[in-house]
Amino acid sequence: MNKPISDVSFSKAILSGLLTGIIAAVLNVVYTIVYREITGFETAEIIMPLSIFIGFPILLTMGGYAYFLVQRHLPKGLNWFIFFITALLAALVLITFLDTRRNGGALLSGLRGLSLGIEIITCLLAVFLIPFFARHPKIYE
Numbered sequence: 001m002n003k004p005i006s007d008v009s010f011s012k013a014i015l016s017g018l019l020t021g022i023i024a025a026v027l028n029v030v031y032t033i034v035y036r037e038i039t040g041f042e043t044a045e046i047i048m049p050l051s052i053f054i055g056f057p058i059l060l061t062m063g064g065y066a067y068f069l070v071q072r073h074l075p076k077g078l079n080w081f082i083f084f085i086t087a088l089l090a091a092l093v094l095i096t097f098l099d100t101r102r103n104g105g106a107l108l109s110g111l112r113g114l115s116l117g118i119e120i121i122t123c124l125l126a127v128f129l130i131p132f133f134a135r136h137p138k139i140y141e
Contacts, residue, residue, distance in 0.1 A: 008071045008134045016133030017064020021057030024125045028052050028118050035114050047114060056122065063126050067134060082127055089123035 029049050035041065063085075070084070071077035096116050133139060 008068060010068055012134050013064045013068035013071070013130075014061060015064070016130050017061040017067065018057055019133050020064070020125055020129040021060030023129065024060055024122050025053045025056040027121050027125070028056060031117050031121060032114065035117060039109065039113065041110055041114060047111075047118070060122070060126060060130070064130055064134070067130050071134075078131055081131065085123055085127045089119065092119045092123070 029052050032047060032049070032052065066084075067077075067081050070081045074080050093116065096112055096119070100112055
């Protein structure tokens, strides 16, 4: 009989990803509005409030599912989840940095600055809030 390694249920992991996605969407919309006000950046019409409010809850719900799978199948699953999300963040920052070196311009200007902030906000929330909400004893009562 296979005993699960973790006590995190599927529904708690999915709901924690969804809740984290909603929080990330709100914070990313605030960041987008503030960034556009400060820098005067007007293009990148793909990054609009509607696409943020639809995309990030879906994305981080899949992150909650990934958390469930890592917790279920790997020993010390929380550490592996943190490692995978941190590696994803490092890869995204590296891609943004290499794009800046290849195509010129400043790292924290225009679409690069906007996407870099959104990447950092989303990955940090995923690392901290998905495990917190999935293991919190009082949220789901």
